[in-house]
Ligand SMILES: Nc1ncnc2c1ncn2[C@@H]1O[C@H](COP(=O)(O)O)[C@@H](OP(=O)(O)O)[C@H]1O
Ligand SMILES: [Mg+2]
Ligand SMILES: [Mg+2]
């Protein structure tokens with residue numbers, strides 16, 4: 001459906017793509033030589049690195065300069081860095097490679113811009129590195145940014161520096177950005193050449209011939225439950241990868257289904273940008289009961305289990321999910 005609000009979507013798209021590209025360059029550079037002491041453990045034992053912090057500071061600062069009145073929901077904040085001045089300086093030095101005159105205090109302030117609670121209204125949603133575990137394994141990760149207005153994603157970009165541009169050439173050139181604009185479709189851009197082309201989901205309506213994709217980390221979603229659903233549909237083995245690259249892979253038709261049956265309510269920064277890009281590419285994203293995801297509930301989407309498909313096989317997947325699904329997976333609000 002065409003957007004009829006007051007935002008200039010073309011301008012937003014330009015800024016979103018440029019800032020995500022910058023964050024891809026920054027994070028890729030850090031990924032090559034990341035040191036053990038540059039990785040912290042959060043309270044939930046998940047890792048966070050200087051690259052996550054630097055990426056959020058860079059994106060937060062640039063967006064604040066361009067759109068001072070739009071707040072941001074971001075995964076990270078500056079509290080760990082305020083307690084560790086040496087690490088804070090490292091982060092700041094990386095950001096300075098892109099914004100020469102930024103001060104340490106501005107870097108920390110830009111990071112803390114991610115503390116917005118979400119809900120109704122207009123705000124950015126940023127995952128400065130999605131798939132930090134993949135990032136540390138030198139595998140897939142994504143910089144994920146979108147703008148949400150009253151629960152609707154207007155513009156989204158997924159920067160995937162390590163994803164092969166052509167899925168038929170897994171050892172070929174890597175680095176693409178998936179882009180979605182409300183009502184205008186989705187595209188894939190090559191990070192180095194800037195060449196861009198429209199993408200669409202696969203046209204296969206035969207679930208038994210479909211490829212599905214899931215997290216590489218078995219602790220992030222239930223590989224066992226996914227396998228039961230895949231088996232009921234007659235699907236083969238999954239493709240596994242970290243991060244919202246999985247949404248990109250569905251959006252460009254490389255896979256027809258992304259299953260994410262988790263036990264905890266999913267954060268909007270892990271889902272919103274990728275889900276919108278799949279929908280703009282012609283696919284569908286819902287919880288396991290077929291309800292659309294909600295991005296106006298706060299910092300989570302309220303549900304722990306969801307899937308993205310090419311649309312054509314969506315009802316078949318819903319039917320396969322239905323019999324054994326534990327209702328506690330479906331809604332937490
Ligand atoms: N136990 C868990 N259950 C569900 N999701 C989890 C999880 N632990 C971490 N995550 C989320 O899974 C995301 C990575 O997903 P994936 O497995 O698809 O790469 C993480 O994003 P970050 O890497 O940004 O922290 C984190 O938010
Ligand atoms: Mg994290
Ligand atoms: Mg994430």
Ligand SMILES: [Mg+2]
Nearest residue numbers: 075127129130
């Ligand atoms: Mg993250």
